[in-house]
Amino acid sequence: MAILFRSTPAATARWRPLLRELMPEHEFRFWPEIGDPADIEYAMVWQPPPGLLASLPKLRLICGLGAGIDHLLRDPDLPRHVPIMRLVDPYMTDAMSEYVALSVLRLHRQDLDYLAQQRAQSWEEREQKNACERPVGILGFGTLGQDAGRKLKALGFPVAGWSRTAKEVAGFVTYAGGDGLDALLARSEILVCLLPLTTATEGILNAGLFARLPRGAALVNAGRGGHLVEADLIPVLDSGQLSGAVLDVFREEPLPKGHPFWSHPRIIVTPHIAAETHPPTAAAIIGDAIRRFAKGEPVANLVDLATGY
Known part of the structure; x- marks a missing residue:
């Protein structure tokens, strides 16, 4: 099992060491170097290119890296059968x-x-x-x-x-x-x-x-x-x-x-700085959600695609 991470280059540089520290049991693939798409079961993403998520045949859970998920819903090829988790972080x-x-x-x-x-x-x-x-x-x-x-x-x-x-x-x-x-x-x-x-x-x-x-x-x-x-x-x-x-x-x-x-x-x-994602707390929240999902336990803040949030 592997986890795909996709964000801006600057954000990826900040997240990479934190993910390896907080989730050492998981293998991470940092976009665009994703290896075999069939290895990826989870995705942590911000503004993924259209079609990227649909190219992952074994994808089980999509975790947004921001409070909103409109950047995901704009993808015409979004695999709508895959649950999406919205990030709710007290820090943000x-x-x-x-x-x-x-x-x-x-x-x-x-x-x-x-x-x-x-x-x-x-x-x-x-x-x-x-x-x-x-x-x-x-x-x-x-x-x-x-x-x-x-x-x-x-x-x-x-x-x-x-x-x-x-x-x-x-x-x-x-x-x-x-x-x-x-x-x-x-x-x-x-x-x-x-x-x-x-x-x-x-x-x-x-x-x-x-x-x-x-x-x-x-x-x-x-x-x-x-x-x-x-x-x-x-x-x-x-x-x-x-x-x-x-x-x-x-x-x-x-x-x-x-x-x-x-x-x-x-x-x-102001330049979209009201509530920036805070990698240390967000990584811990998403890591816990992935562990719970893998065990078949309930995951909070799953998106209702009918309402868009």
């Missing part, structure tokens, strides 16, 4: 919550305005709300969304969450479905997107959605670039319907030089 959850809290605070405390004043050498105080007066809505209220919500609530923000299907989460107002989305948007002065990218959520951040937010609301997108209709964002920022946006994910990454997001005064760009 904490990192995402830190990013969301930082972004919400920057928008809440009017950082974009004060940075512009600094560049203009202008000393001007602005009226400031308290956190308890700034409702935050979170699209995607699973593990990541709930943890971010708890961190924001501890800072004093009123937080509500929206998910595709109804769920009760202690201490939070929650919404679901189309009517629930309208209700969440109507109350959200800062909207945070942490949704998985699926056919149902592609392009959800669009002109129609922005129009349903209170005037002057702000956006944080740390989900996926495909959630945002990029051409719809700048007009609502220029009109004042939105007051600002913090964007960590983009349809094309790296964000191309010359893209208007780089220079827009109401946009903060």
